[in-house]
Each structure stands twice: as C-alpha cells, then as structure tokens.
Amino acid sequence: MLNFQLMTERDRREAAAIEKRRALEEERKKRIFNPRARLIGVDAENLKNQIEEKRREELEQQKINRLFEEQLTKSDAIAVALEQKEREERIKLQQEINNYRKNYQKPEDRREFDLNDPNFMKKALPCRIRDDDPRLGPSSAQKFEGEDLSSDQRAKIQHEEIRAWLDQQMREKEKAEKDRKDAEDAYKAALIARDQRSLELEAMERECRKKLQAACLKFNKALAEEKLCQKQKLEHQTRNDNLAEICNAMTSDMLTENPEVAQSNLGLGRKIGFLYKGMTEEQKKQIRREQLAQIEEIKKKKELEERMNEEMDDYTNGIQKTIYLMDRELESKQRQRNKQLAEENKRMADEQNNHKKFLDKIVYSNVPTEAFYDQFNRSTR
Numbered sequence: 001m002l003n004f005q006l007m008t009e010r011d012r013r014e015a016a017a018i019e020k021r022r023a024l025e026e027e028r029k030k031r032i033f034n035p036r037a038r039l040i041g042v043d044a045e046n047l048k049n050q051i052e053e054k055r056r057e058e059l060e061q062q063k064i065n066r067l068f069e070e071q072l073t074k075s076d077a078i079a080v081a082l083e084q085k086e087r088e089e090r091i092k093l094q095q096e097i098n099n100y101r102k103n104y105q106k107p108e109d110r111r112e113f114d115l116n117d118p119n120f121m122k123k124a125l126p127c128r129i130r131d132d133d134p135r136l137g138p139s140s141a142q143k144f145e146g147e148d149l150s151s152d153q154r155a156k157i158q159h160e161e162i163r164a165w166l167d168q169q170m171r172e173k174e175k176a177e178k179d180r181k182d183a184e185d186a187y188k189a190a191l192i193a194r195d196q197r198s199l200e201l202e203a204m205e206r207e208c209r210k211k212l213q214a215a216c217l218k219f220n221k222a223l224a225e226e227k228l229c230q231k232q233k234l235e236h237q238t239r240n241d242n243l244a245e246i247c248n249a250m251t252s253d254m255l256t257e258n259p260e261v262a263q264s265n266l267g268l269g270r271k272i273g274f275l276y277k278g279m280t281e282e283q284k285k286q287i288r289r290e291q292l293a294q295i296e297e298i299k300k301k302k303e304l305e306e307r308m309n310e311e312m313d314d315y316t317n318g319i320q321k322t323i324y325l326m327d328r329e330l331e332s333k334q335r336q337r338n339k340q341l342a343e344e345n346k347r348m349a350d351e352q353n354n355h356k357k358f359l360d361k362i363v364y365s366n367v368p369t370e371a372f373y374d375q376f377n378r379s380t381r
Contacts, residue, residue, distance in 0.1 A: 010068060017061070056349060082194055089190050096183055104176065111169060134158070208326070216319060223312060234301065241294060248287070 107113055114120060128136060134154040 010065075010072070013065070055352070056345070059348065060345065085190075085194065089187060093183060093187050100176075100179055104172075104179075111165070212319065212322070219315065223308075226308075230301075230305075248290075 107116075117123070125135070134157065
C-alpha cells in the first residue's frame with residue numbers, strides 16, 4: 001500500500017502561494033482605495049515592469065508545478081501498477097499452492113491417514129483371521145510362542161512394504177519440493193524484475209563514488225594493516241633488541257668479569273673479584289658494531305616510513321584531483337542546464353511581448369467610451 005503524508009511538499013507550496021496572494025490582495029486594496037494615490041497617480045511604467053515580472057514568476061512557478069505534478073503522477077502510477085502486479089502475483093501463487101494441495105496433498109493420500117480415518121473401525125479386520133496372520137504382533141495376545149509358522153516370510157513382506165512406502169514418500173517429497181522451488185523461483189523472479197529497474201538508476205548514480213570510496217577504503221585498510229604490522233614488528237624487534245641488549249649487558253665482561261684474568265679455579269662459573277680488568281677492546285668493538293647496525297636499521301625504517309607517507313600523500317592528492325574534476329564536470333552540466341532554461345524563458349518572454357503588442361496594436365485598437373470607464377473602481381479587481 002502507498003503511504004501518503006498528511007502534508008506534502010506540494011500542499012505546503014500551494015498554501016504558501018495562497019498566503020502570498022492574500023497578502024498581495026490586502027496590499028492592493030490599501031493602494032487602490034487610497035484617495036491620495038488614486039487622485040495623484042502612480043508610476044505606470046514601474047507598475048508595468050512589476051506586472052511583467054510577476055507574470056514571468058507565475059509562468060515559471062506554473063511550469064515547475066506542472067513538472068512536479070507530472071512526475072508525481074508518474075510515480076503514483078508506477079507505484080499503483082507495481083502494487084497491483086504484486087497483489088496479482090500473490091493471488092496467483094496462493095491459487096497454485098491451493099491447487100497443488102487439492103490435487104497432490106489429499107487427506108486420503110497422507111501416510112498417517114489410517115490413524116485419522118473416520119471409517120477405520122468399519123474397514124478394520126478381526127484381530128486374528130488365521131494362524132499365519134501377518135498383523136499379529138508380540139503384544140496382540142492372539143499368537144504366542146510356538147504358533148508363529150511364517151515369521152520369515154512375514155518379515156520379508158514387511159520389509160518390502162516399508163521399502164515401497166519409503167520410495168513412494170521420497171518421490172512425493174522430491175516432487176513437492178520441486179514444485180515449491182519452482183513456485184518460489186517464479187515469485188522471486190517477478191520480484192527481482194520489479195525491483196531491478198528502480199535499483200539500476202540508483203546503482204548507476206552511486207557506482208562511481210562507491211568504487212572510489214571502496215578503493216580508498218581498501219587502500220587505507222591495507223595501509224593501516226601494513227602500519228600495524230610494521231609497528232608490531234618494530235615493537236617485537238625493539239623488545240628483542242632490548243632483551244638482547246640486557247642479556248648482552250648481563251653476560252658482558254663488565255658484569256661477568258674477564259674469564260681470562262678473573263677465572264677462578266673453583267669452577268668455570270667462578271670469578272676472582274679483585275683480578276677483574278673490565279671489557280676487552282674486541283668486546284667494545286662488537287657492541288659498537290651492533291649499535292651501528294641498529295642505528296642503520298632504524299634509519300632504513302624511517303626512510304621506508306617517509307617513502308610510504310609520500311606515496312600516501314600522492315595517492316590522496318590524486319583522489320582529490322579526480323573528485324575535483326568530477327565536481328567541475330557536474331558544475332559544467334548544471335551551467336548548461338541553467339543556460340538552456342534561461343534561453344527558454346527568454347523565448348517565452350519574447351512570445352509574450354509579441355502577443356501583448358498584437359493585443360495593444362490590433363485587438364485593443366478601439367477608443368474606449370465613458371461606459372467602459374464606469375465599470376472600474378468597483379472592486380480591487
């Protein structure tokens with residue numbers, strides 16, 4: 001069903017136009033019924049220009065209102081047609097479902113119909129017809145141990161009957177499922193065909209910006225992930241470097257003493273404190289080499305980060321330039337439309353001026369009499 005608002009945009013415009021006409025009428029009454037203005041007179045040329053301007057505004061407003069009404073009528077017709085089509089499709093689908101239930105889902109064809117059959121007692125057989133009656137079970141109290149002479153044959157027949165029932169149920173279920181899927185596919189295809197047209201126009205308008213936003217989002221996401229990975233890697237490397245530095249400091253000759261001088265005879269891990277001489281030049285050089293390597297690695301990382309930032313800035317500038325060009329194109333199209341509208345308004349104004357000249361010079365060429373002037377000043381109109 002269509003949902004209409006109590007106060008539409010068209011109603012608001014009409015109410016505003018009515019209120020404006022009322023205000024103009026009150027102003028006109030004050031001006032016309034004023035003796036001073038009536039006896040002295042007013043600027044006729046200015047009034048003529050105001051009348052022409054008012055006519056142009058009214059024609060422009062009428063044109064806009066007419067276009068709006070035509071668009072609203074088309075939208076209402078399309079909505080009513082779509083609603084009617086959907087209603088007919090639902091009715092047709094419901095009829096097909098009812099026909100299928102009527103033809104293929106009868107109560108007597110159901111598997112459990114024998115449990116709900118009202119004539120079950122009339123159709124039922126006696127409890128026991130003969131000794132090899134296959135209907136007699138262990139709880140029937142009609143046949144006891146030693147009396148069942150055909151159990152193998154009965155079990156074989158029962159298995160065949162169960163297999164036949166299962167096969168029939170599977171075929172019926174497959175057929176019902178196929179019919180249901182066909183009906184659903186037909187209904188979905190109708191809904192898709194109905195909505196496809198409305199979605200195409202909207203998709204065409206959003207496709208360009210959507211792709212641009214998706215590319216920008218994808219790039220930003222990849223860049224964020226890369227920065228996060230670099231940050232985690234840097235933190236991990238820094239943590240490892242710190243641990244390595246702590247470990248190196250703890251195991252260096254400065255803390256553990258030189259093994260060649262301060263090595264104790266009590267064991268490999270024992271040192272003589274008063275014989276410790278500090279770190280060797282080789283150890284100091286090794287630490288310096290590691291520090292230089294770390295400084296070089298940090299410098300490379302900074303250069304890589306700066307290069308990534310520059311590439312990101314270039315990509316952002318390219319995107320902004322593309323958006324700016326698209327906006328310029330839209331503005332050019334809008335200017336072209338405004339120019340066409342101005343030319344159309346000018347053409348209509350020329351036609352009105354020609355028509356007015358025709359009326360003034362040809363149609364209204366007769367000299368008015370006293371009776372003609374007596375009909376004025378009777379009302380504001």
